[in-house]
Amino acid sequence: MNAIVRNAPFSLSRRSILKGAAASAGAFTLGFAVPFSEAEAQAGTPEINAWVVIHPDDRIIVRIARSEMGQGTLTGLAQLVAEELEADWSKVGWEYPTPGENLKRNRVWRNFSTGGSRGIRESHQYVREGGAAARIMLVQAAANAWNVPASECRAAKSVITHTPTGRSVTYGQVASAAAKLEPPKEVVLKPAKDWTIVGQSVKRLDTADKLNGKQVYGADIRLPGMLNAAIKACPVFGGKVASFDAAKVTGMRGVKKVVQIGPNAVAVIAETWWQAKTALDALPITWDNGPNVNASSETIAAMLHSGLEAEQAFEGNKAGDARAAIAGAAKKVEATYSYPFQNHACMEPMNATALWTPQKCEVWCPTQNGESALAAAIEASGLPAAQCDVHKVHLGGGFGRRGRSDYVTQAVLIAKEMPGIPVKLLWSREEDMLQGTYHPITTARMVGGLDKDGNLVGLHMRISGQSILAGVNPQALQNGRDPVVFQGLNPGGQEGPFGYGIPNLLIDHAMRNPHVPPGFWRGVNLNQNAIYVECFMDELAHAAGIDPLEFRRKLMKNAPKHLAVLEAVAKGIGWGAPAQPGTAKGLAQIMGFGSYVAAAAEVSVSNAGEIKVHRIVAATNPGHVVNPDQVAAQVEGSFVYGLSAAFHQECTVKGGRIVEENFDTYPALRMAEMPKVESILLPSGDFWGGVGEPTIAVAAPAVMNAIFAATGKRVRSLPLKNADLRRA
Amino acid sequence: MARLNVNGRVVEIDAPADTPLLWALREQAGLTGTKYGCGIAQCGACTVHIDGEAVRSCSITLEGVSENQKIVTIEGLSPDSSHPIQKAWLQLEVPQCGYCQSGMIMAAAALLAKTPKPTDAQIDEAMTNICRCGTYNRVRAGIKLAAGV
Ligand code: FES
Ligand code: FES
Numbered sequence: 001m002n003a004i005v006r007n008a009p010f011s012l013s014r015r016s017i018l019k020g021a022a023a024s025a026g027a028f029t030l031g032f033a034v035p036f037s038e039a040e041a042q043a044g045t046p047e048i049n050a051w052v053v054i055h056p057d058d059r060i061i062v063r064i065a066r067s068e069m070g071q072g073t074l075t076g077l078a079q080l081v082a083e084e085l086e087a088d089w090s091k092v093g094w095e096y097p098t099p100g101e102n103l104k105r106n107r108v109w110r111n112f113s114t115g116g117s118r119g120i121r122e123s124h125q126y127v128r129e130g131g132a133a134a135r136i137m138l139v140q141a142a143a144n145a146w147n148v149p150a151s152e153c154r155a156a157k158s159v160i161t162h163t164p165t166g167r168s169v170t171y172g173q174v175a176s177a178a179a180k181l182e183p184p185k186e187v188v189l190k191p192a193k194d195w196t197i198v199g200q201s202v203k204r205l206d207t208a209d210k211l212n213g214k215q216v217y218g219a220d221i222r223l224p225g226m227l228n229a230a231i232k233a234c235p236v237f238g239g240k241v242a243s244f245d246a247a248k249v250t251g252m253r254g255v256k257k258v259v260q261i262g263p264n265a266v267a268v269i270a271e272t273w274w275q276a277k278t279a280l281d282a283l284p285i286t287w288d289n290g291p292n293v294n295a296s297s298e299t300i301a302a303m304l305h306s307g308l309e310a311e312q313a314f315e316g317n318k319a320g321d322a323r324a325a326i327a328g329a330a331k332k333v334e335a336t337y338s339y340p341f342q343n344h345a346c347m348e349p350m351n352a353t354a355l356w357t358p359q360k361c362e363v364w365c366p367t368q369n370g371e372s373a374l375a376a377a378i379e380a381s382g383l384p385a386a387q388c389d390v391h392k393v394h395l396g397g398g399f400g401r402r403g404r405s406d407y408v409t410q411a412v413l414i415a416k417e418m419p420g421i422p423v424k425l426l427w428s429r430e431e432d433m434l435q436g437t438y439h440p441i442t443t444a445r446m447v448g449g450l451d452k453d454g455n456l457v458g459l460h461m462r463i464s465g466q467s468i469l470a471g472v473n474p475q476a477l478q479n480g481r482d483p484v485v486f487q488g489l490n491p492g493g494q495e496g497p498f499g500y501g502i503p504n505l506l507i508d509h510a511m512r513n514p515h516v517p518p519g520f521w522r523g524v525n526l527n528q529n530a531i532y533v534e535c536f537m538d539e540l541a542h543a544a545g546i547d548p549l550e551f552r553r554k555l556m557k558n559a560p561k562h563l564a565v566l567e568a569v570a571k572g573i574g575w576g577a578p579a580q581p582g583t584a585k586g587l588a589q590i591m592g593f594g595s596y597v598a599a600a601a602e603v604s605v606s607n608a609g610e611i612k613v614h615r616i617v618a619a620t621n622p623g624h625v626v627n628p629d630q631v632a633a634q635v636e637g638s639f640v641y642g643l644s645a646a647f648h649q650e651c652t653v654k655g656g657r658i659v660e661e662n663f664d665t666y667p668a669l670r671m672a673e674m675p676k677v678e679s680i681l682l683p684s685g686d687f688w689g690g691v692g693e694p695t696i697a698v699a700a701p702a703v704m705n706a707i708f709a710a711t712g713k714r715v716r717s718l719p720l721k722n723a724d725l726r727r728a
Numbered sequence: 729m730a731r732l733n734v735n736g737r738v739v740e741i742d743a744p745a746d747t748p749l750l751w752a753l754r755e756q757a758g759l760t761g762t763k764y765g766c767g768i769a770q771c772g773a774c775t776v777h778i779d780g781e782a783v784r785s786c787s788i789t790l791e792g793v794s795e796n797q798k799i800v801t802i803e804g805l806s807p808d809s810s811h812p813i814q815k816a817w818l819q820l821e822v823p824q825c826g827y828c829q830s831g832m833i834m835a836a837a838a839l840l841a842k843t844p845k846p847t848d849a850q851i852d853e854a855m856t857n858i859c860r861c862g863t864y865n866r867v868r869a870g871i872k873l874a875a876g877v
Contacts, residue, residue, distance in 0.1 A: 206826075211817050212809045273755060274747055347765055397860050429766045637824060637862030
């Protein structure tokens with residue numbers, strides 16, 4: 001029981017779970033590596049297979065390997081399992097298996113990583129197969145009991161009926177017999193047309209506790225005897241701790257210990273977090289700032305600028321001879337765009353709670369990747385893998401930041417200073433802002449050639465700037481090339497195809513990696529690539545004297561899916577019809593994370609230069625929609641995230657460190673600025689794409705194109721707060 | 729030692745007078761529904777009611793609250809999630825990650841207590857909490873549903 005966080009629909013509240021976790025944590029010498037077997041033996045709850053557990057009272061627990069951080073994947077995955085299980089949805093609950101259990105069971109739940117909008121699109125097949133296999137076993141168990149062929153039995157809504165006689169039995173009644181059967185060798189999945197749970201806007205499974213304060217996030221964890229820690233790492237990236245004067249704060253109320261953590265951080269451990277933070281703020285620390293102390297936004301901009309003209313660049317997409325075509329074109333259009341560093345700014349700052357003894361290490365944390373968190377715990381604890389585990393808790397936002405486990409490493413190193421006592425590490429907002437893994441910084445030079453009729457005959461897109469892979473996973477580079485940079489621009493695949501058929505095309509990347517650590521940030525490289533391409537398409541259309549929609553249409557003859565979402569938003573916003581007085585419209589489309597997205601914006605700009613977004617129409621073709629209401633929620637949320645970034649967010653660099661430390665200097669969009677969002681879902685049913693991220697990428701370019709339409713001023717760098725749009 | 733009236737109970741808080749109410753609630757009173765997001769009155773995740781007013785509890789210290797003032801946290805808004813805002817939130821599936829929602833709900837409940845039928849402009853003015861997941865449009869719809877406007 002202690003190794004899993006349960007949320008069964010009836011009896012167990014999250015609070016009792018954590019109490020249970022706490023109780024067993026206190027008694028950890030009994031051994032914690034018995035999550036399912038022991039717990040289920042006690043509860044009499046049979047596991048039908050890795051994905052499905054059925055209680056005698058018919059409650060169903062679906063195991064969820066991916067992390068829920070607000071995006072609804074938990075409910076969507078449970079729907080997929082329940083569909084094939086022929087479950088009564090009202091009886092479905094869920095639980096997280098631990099990454100340690102996954103390891104022990106030969107990775108039966110496969111990938112825990114939750115990012116890249118992959119939760120559903122990468123696991124729909126095997127989770128549905130899990131549900132189908134469980135159903136077959138339940139039906140077989142009933143058939144065995146009745147001594148009839150399974151082919152005469154039907155399962156629906158958690159009840160198995162013997163069709164010829166009308167006898168019936170519930171899943172709970174046959175679950176323990178089913179659990180003893182051999183799993184089927186082969187399963188056939190239901191065709192989409194027969195779905196009754198998938199495709200429905202069923203209610204999320206995790207809403208109730210978010211309404212009354214009961215939901216336990218990592219920051220809320222309390223274990224018996226637990227201490228709290230606050231931490232400061234050298235704000236200059238690449239710097240170290242030179243010295244600190246612990247004696248100055250060890251006498252402060254509640255303070256237990258002041259410790260250096262790794263080469264670059266100091267932590268204070270105290271009874272409460274507020275005491276720890278107060279002491280840490282009072283602690284004199286001298287930093288050895290290291291080699292990057294002279295880096296600034298200006299030096300980084302110069303570094304990126306050098307890549308715009310560089311000879312050496314990695315190719316991403318190539319057709320014909322773009323340079324020659326542009327040189328011979330009737331008209332040449334050129335523009336340089338740029339995109340800043342940004343912090344994820346999850347609402348809940350980074351945190352992890354760890355308990356370390358010479359025999360074992362346990363961690364409780366919000367993570368987007370339980371297995372990476374476990375790997376971090378194993379390494380930091382110095383213990384064998386079998387003696388470590390991670391208990392996932394709900395995330396107060398992730399957006400890519402919680403795919404990294406730096407805070408888990410820190411928490412375990414801190415806990416090692418207090419053997420046998422659980423310690424919760426919580427970052428302050430300031431620490432969270434200064435120790436991010438930032439949206440990569442890039443700039444792009446766009447050069448296009450138009451013939452005398454305004455046809456685009458050549459396009460060269462030169463991206464210069466940061467590679468995420470070079471920062472986080474250099475082994476994944478391909479002869480130095482980062483393929484992720486070309487998200488949305490590729491000739492094909494899940495992160496393309498590039499929607500425009502341009503006879504002479506060159507998209508290349510001059511890698512320039514500043515010292516600021518990059519990370520996967522919701523929308524990743526699609527964000528800036530969509531701005532660069534879609535704003536420049538708008539520029540080309542205007543240079544050609546052709547309506548921006550018409551200009552795109554001509555180039556998208558071989559990209560019907562791209563065009564379909566674009567046409568849908570154009571229709572939705574009333575493209576071509578006169579705008580409301582004082583407003584103007586803009587369009588953008590892109591393909592990424594396996595899905596096709598487009599947005600149209602209606603914007604006004606006051607004489608004082610204030611931008612107001614009145615209305616957004618968004619269209620998404622994610623192939624399949626598991627829960628339409630949750631997809632709509634992701635689309636709405638994507639505009640908040642994307643417009644926050646577009647309007648307000650920039651992390652600047654001075655003295656080698658990030659300047660912005662909190663929401664006063666790094667604002668987010670608020671309610672008064674939020675436009676209406678109409679979300680159109682156009683699933684074509686022939687593929688599985690992601691929805692958590694792609695729409696973010698079209699938020700900014702649609703608005704930026706509308707700003708041009710409203711003012712005649714082309715904004716080419718973000719955030720928009722830096723743009724001067726005042727009328728003369 | 730401070731005495732606070734929280735959710736209708738008197739709670740003894742053993743913490744210095746300059747401790748922010750947020751941390752006294754979370755760490756001394758054990759009421760972790762009230763969240764920490766920024767600590768500088770920017771995000772509203774820590775919103776509670778003091779005598780019916782929405783207050784950002786990170787930015788008021790224990791000495792700023794007297795025992796006579798009634799503090800209500802998300803845990804005390806209703807015994808069974810039956811406040812009209814909570815019901816509307818459930819019906820419209822407002823929360824995503826949910827971390828900001830305690831503060832959102834408390835801010836919205838305070839708004840409705842004063843302004844039972846708020847206009848959009850009044851909603852904009854009262855609801856300045858940050859939600860990174862992006863629930864603003866559902867928050868607005870939830871307030872309107874609860875208000876019956
Ligand atoms: S934590 Fe109080 S306003 Fe952000
Ligand atoms: S629901 Fe996640 S921050 Fe608002």
